[in-house]
């Protein structure tokens with residue numbers, strides 16, 4: 001720790017300001033919510049986003065098209081639309097959630113309900129434009145009553161997730177919720193799982209709480225901010241000052 005009282009004070013003020021920004025962000029006050037997703041968006045991102053090289057985009061689209069017709073597991077029976085991804089594959093940061101909910105199933109895009117709006121605020125607080133990250137789920141079809149995907153369903157859908165993440169090749173993956181963390185094999189056999197770096201096929205993975213959990217339990221927003229700051233540190237980026 002620095003022995004310079006002025007530096008220490010500046011550091012404390014900067015940390016307090018960042019935390020305040022984060023609190024405002026999750027609380028939805030003092031921070032404009034990013035625009036809601038449009039049903040006209042393609043599964044691979046909005047036109048103004050960097051879309052990645054043509055080959056990657058084309059190969060992801062082949063996977064998305066296959067998932068749209070997929071019947072590898074029982075979840076195909078109840079889906080309206082399969083939900084492959086949103087954002088851009090030309091990014092250093094990927095978020096992986098559990099599975100689509102009602103709104104996602106209707107629109108065919110991940111994280112477009114209330115939890116998705118909160119995730120968009122988290123992304124903005126990290127200093128990323130909404131569509132300059134890549135967002136997907138462990139399973140591409142909605143589980144009945146939004147239950148946690150079964151291990152057999154997650155295993156069947158790895159047919160899409162594994163090549164999807166291999167193609168995007170981010171510098172960091174954030175696993176949103178325990179289900180995502182378990183399926184990316186970053187949950188230790190015992191003890192705390194959140195906030196502990198893991199690795200998936202050579203890519204660092206930060207497991208943290210799911211935005212839907214934060215909506216129900218906002219007291220956990222501070223540890224999530226700490227996890228995302230860790231992610232920014234590894235990416236050599238800083239949260240924007242307000």
Ligand code: SF4
Pocket residue numbers: 067068070071072073074075076082139140141153156157160
């Ligand atoms: S959840 Fe995945 S494996 Fe199951 S039907 Fe949908 S796309 Fe296929």
